[in-house]
Amino acid sequence: xxxxxxxxxxxxxxxxxxxxxxxxxxxxxxxxxxxxxxxxxxxxxxxxxxxxxxxxxxxxxxxxxxxxxxxxxxxxxxxxxxxxxxxxxxxxxxxxxxxxxxxxxxxxxxxxxxxxxxxxxxxxxxxxxxxxxxxxxxxxxxxxxxxxxxxxxxxxxxxxxxxxxxxxxxxxxxxxxxxxxxxxxxxxxxxxxxxxxxxxxxxxxxxxxxxxxxxxxxxxxxxxxxxxxxxxxxxxxxxxxxxxxxxxxxxxxxxxxxxxxxxxxxxxxxxxxxxxxxxxxxxxxxxxxxxxxxxxxxxxxxxxxxxxxxxxxxxxxxxxxxxxxxxxxxxxxxxxxxxxxxxxxxx
Amino acid sequence: xxxxxxxxxxxxxxxxxxxxxxxxxxxxxxxxxxxxxxxxxxxxxxxxxxxxxxxxxxxxxxxxxxxxxxxxxxxxxxxxxxxxxxxxxxxxxxxxxxxxxxxxxxxxxxxxxxxxxxxxxxxxxxxxxxxxxxxxxxxxxxxxxxxxxxxxxxxxxxxxxxxxxxxxxxxxxxxxxxxxxxxxxxxxxxxxxxxxxxxxxxxxxxxxxxxxxxxxxxxxxxxxxxxxxxxxxxxxxxxxxxxxxxxxxxxxxxxxxxxxxxxxxxxxxxxxxxxxxxxxxxxxxxxxxxxxxxxxxxxxxxxxxxxxxxxxxxxxxxxxxxxxxxxxxxxxxxxxxxxxxxxxxxx
Numbered sequence: 259x260x261x262x263x264x265x266x267x268x269x270x271x272x273x274x275x276x277x278x279x280x281x282x283x284x285x286x287x288x289x290x291x292x293x294x295x296x297x298x299x300x301x302x303x304x305x306x307x308x309x310x311x312x313x314x315x316x317x318x319x320x321x322x323x324x325x326x327x328x329x330x331x332x333x334x335x336x337x338x339x340x341x342x343x344x345x346x347x348x349x350x351x352x353x354x355x356x357x358x359x360x361x362x363x364x365x366x367x368x369x370x371x372x373x374x375x376x377x378x379x380x381x382x383x384x385x386x387x388x389x390x391x392x393x394x395x396x397x398x399x400x401x402x403x404x405x406x407x408x409x410x411x412x413x414x415x416x417x418x419x420x421x422x423x424x425x426x427x428x429x430x431x432x433x434x435x436x437x438x439x440x441x442x443x444x445x446x447x448x449x450x451x452x453x454x455x456x457x458x459x460x461x462x463x464x465x466x467x468x469x470x471x472x473x474x475x476x477x478x479x480x481x482x483x484x485x486x487x488x489x490x491x492x493x494x495x496x497x498x499x500x501x502x503x504x505x506x507x508x509x510x511x512x513x514x515x516x517x518x519x520x521x522x523x524x525x526x527x528x529x530x531x532x533x534x535x536x537x538x539x540x541x542x543x544x545x546x547x548x549x550x551x552x553x554x555x556x557x558x559x560x561x562x563x564x565x566x567x568x569x570x571x572x573x574x575x576x577x578x579x580x581x582x583x584x585x586x587x588x589x590x591x592x593x594x595x596x597x598x599x600x601x602x603x604x605x
Numbered sequence: 606x607x608x609x610x611x612x613x614x615x616x617x618x619x620x621x622x623x624x625x626x627x628x629x630x631x632x633x634x635x636x637x638x639x640x641x642x643x644x645x646x647x648x649x650x651x652x653x654x655x656x657x658x659x660x661x662x663x664x665x666x667x668x669x670x671x672x673x674x675x676x677x678x679x680x681x682x683x684x685x686x687x688x689x690x691x692x693x694x695x696x697x698x699x700x701x702x703x704x705x706x707x708x709x710x711x712x713x714x715x716x717x718x719x720x721x722x723x724x725x726x727x728x729x730x731x732x733x734x735x736x737x738x739x740x741x742x743x744x745x746x747x748x749x750x751x752x753x754x755x756x757x758x759x760x761x762x763x764x765x766x767x768x769x770x771x772x773x774x775x776x777x778x779x780x781x782x783x784x785x786x787x788x789x790x791x792x793x794x795x796x797x798x799x800x801x802x803x804x805x806x807x808x809x810x811x812x813x814x815x816x817x818x819x820x821x822x823x824x825x826x827x828x829x830x831x832x833x834x835x836x837x838x839x840x841x842x843x844x845x846x847x848x849x850x851x852x853x854x855x856x857x858x859x860x861x862x863x864x865x866x867x868x869x870x871x872x873x874x875x876x877x878x879x880x881x882x883x884x885x886x887x888x889x890x891x892x893x894x895x896x897x898x899x900x901x902x903x904x905x906x907x908x909x910x911x912x913x914x915x916x917x918x919x920x921x922x923x924x925x926x927x928x929x930x931x932x933x934x935x936x937x938x939x940x941x942x943x944x945x946x947x948x949x950x951x952x
Contacts, residue, residue: 376626419766422928425894429902471891472870472924505852526853545819547772555776577819578680581769 260394336403469503523577607741683750816850870924
C-alpha cells in the first residue's frame with residue numbers, strides 16, 4: 259500500500275502533536291458536490307452507487323480533490339449491515355430509508371441472521387479502489403452504524419422523530435432487544451475487521467439516534483455493545499465513536515478503548531473536554547448551518563471552534579453531516595480557515 | 606372564580622413546600638384517552654376541536670377526571686399564533702402541521718402582522734368553559750410556543766429533523782429572522798396576557814426545537830425573546846420555560862424571571878439542578894417510553910425520578926409529551942406512584 263503523505267488525522271487521533279488541526283466533513287462525499295450529483299444522476303438510485311465499487315471510490319475521492327480535506331471516508335451507508343442480516347431496504351427519494359420487513363416479535367428473527375461479512379464484498383472492493391486512487395494522499399476512514407442506531411431502523415422500518423417503537427421494544431421485550439443488539443454487534447465487528455483488512459486507516463461508528471435515550475438507558479443498553487466493538491477493533495486502527503445527541507454520555511464513551519469522540523454542535527467544546535477527560539481526541543463540531551453564512555462569518559465561527567478545542571487532540575469537522583444544499587465554496591472557506599490557522603502554542 | 610382545592614403545582618412552582626410532588630403530563634389531553642378519541646372522531650378534524658370552546662374544554666378536563674392529574678392544560682396548539690399572524694396551517698393526518706404559505710423573504714412579510722389577540726377568542730372561551738367545569742379542582746395551565754419554535758414552522762412550513770431552512774435564515778438574513786421573532790414575541794405576549802385575563806393559573810412556553818441550536822446561538826437568538834415574555838408575564842402567574850433539547854442553556858433559562866424550567870428525559874436531574882441553581886423549580890422528566898414497560902418497572906423508574914429531583918421545587922412530568930399509543934393504565938401507575946410516594950424529609 260502507498261505510504262501516507264498526510265497522516266495528520268491519524269496523529270491527531272492518537273493524541274500525537276500535529277503541525278495543524280486536520281479536517282474532514284461528515285457527508286463530504288455527497289450531494290453538496292456537483293461532481294457527485296453527476297455520478298449519482300447517471301444511475302438508477304442511491305443503492306446502485308453504494309454497490310458499485312468503482313463509482314463509490316470515485317465519489318469517495320472527489321472531496322479530497324475538490325475540497326482538500328485531510329481524510330476520505332468510504333462512500334456507503336450504515337444500512338448495508340441490516341441488509342446483509344436479511345432486511346433489505348429501499349432509499350425513497352426525499353423521504354429516506356424504508357424497510358419492507360421489520361423486527362417486532364420473536365417470529366421476525368426467522369428473517370435475520372448474523373451476516374457473513376463476505377456479503378458486503380462490494381464495500382471492501384470500493385475501499386481497495388479508493389486506496390489505489392488516493393495513492394497515499396490522505397487516510398481512508400471506514401465506518402458502520404452503532405448497534406442501537408441499526409436496531410432503531412430494523413424495528414421502526416424507517417426514520418422517526420421519536421423511534422418510539424424501538425424504545426418500546428427495549429421496555430417491553432428487553433430480551434428480544436438484547437438478542438438483536440447482539441446479532442448486530444457480531445455482524446458489525448466482522449464487517450469492520452473486513453474493512454480494516456481491505457486497508458482503511460481508521461474507523462468511525464455512528465450512533466445517530468443515541469440522543470433519544472437517557473444516560474442510564476444508554477449506559478445499560480448501548481454502551482456494552484459499543485465497548486465490544488471498540489475493544490475488538492481499537493488495537494488495529496484508531497476508532498471514533500460519534501453518539502449524536504448523547505451529551506450526557508461523553509464520560510461513558512471516554513471510558514471505552516476508542517481514541518476519538520465525536521462532538522455534535524449542541525455540545526459546548528469545554529463541556530465535552532471536561533466530560534471526556536484529557537486523553538481522548540475530540541472531533542467536531544461546527545454547526546452545519548454556519549456554512550449558510552457569509553465567508554467572514556464562517557471564518558469567525560471556525561476560528562472560535564479551533565480555539566475552543568485547542569491545538570492538540572482535535573479533529574475539525576462539523577457537528578453533523580454537511581447539509582445537502584450547502585455551497586461547496588463555503589465548505590472550502592471552512593477548510594481553508596482551518597488549514598491556515600496557527601494556534602498560539604504559548605497559551 | 607372558584608377557590609382552588611388543589612394548589613400543589615402552584616406552590617411547587619413558587620418554591621413553597623408541598624405535602625407531595627404534584628404531577629401532570631404534557632399531551633395528557635389527547636390520543637391516549639379513548640374518551641378524547643371519541644370526541645375527536647365526531648369532528649371533521651383536529652382544528653375543529655381546537656376552535657370549539659365547549660369541546661376543547663371537555664377534552665381539557667378529561668385527564669383530571671380519568672387520570673387524576675394535579676393540573677389541566679388548555680387543549681390547543683402552538684400554531685394558533687402563526688395562524689393569527691396570517692399564516693394558516695393544516696393538520697395533516699399522520700404527518701403533522703403544514704403551512705401552504707411560509708416566510709422566506711422580505712416580500713413574505715406582506716402576508717403577516719402582529720396579531721390582535723382577540724383573533725384567538727376561541728381559546729379564551731375554552732379557558733372560561735374549562736374553569737367552570739373544573740370548579741376549582743385543579744389549576745389550569747395556559748401555553749404558547751416560544752418565538753424560535755414558531756419561527757421554525759413559519760419559515761420551514763412543516764416539521765423537519767433539522768429545520769435547516771429556519772437556521773439558514775438566521776445566518777443569511779438575521780435582520781429578517783429578528784424582525785419575525787419580534788413580531789411573534791409581541792403577538793405571544795398579548796396572547797398569554799389574554800389567557801391570564803381569562804383565568805389560567807400558570808403558563809408554559811414550549812421551545813420544542815431549541816435543541817437544534819447551540820448555546821451561543823440560542824443565547825443570542827432565542828433568549829432575548831424568552832426574557833421579554835417572562836418579564837412581561839411572570840409578575841402575574843408562575844411561568845415555565847421548556848426548551849426541549851437545550852441542555853446547554855439551562856443556566857441561561859435560569860437567569861430569566863421564569864419560575865420553573867422544564868427538563869427533558871435526556872438531561873440528568875442532577876445536571877439540571879446544578880445548571881439551574883437552587884432557586885428555580887424543575888419540571889420533568891421521565892422518559893415517555895418507560896410507560897411502555899410493566900407496572901413494576903414504571904414504579905421503579907418513577908421513584909428514581911422523584912428521588913433525583915427531591916421533595917421540593919419539583920413538578921413531576923414526563924420529559925416529553927406522552928406518546929399517543931401509551932396505555933392510560935400505565936399513565937395511572939405513573940401518577941399514583943407519585944401521589945403515594947413519601948419523600949424521606951430527613952435526608
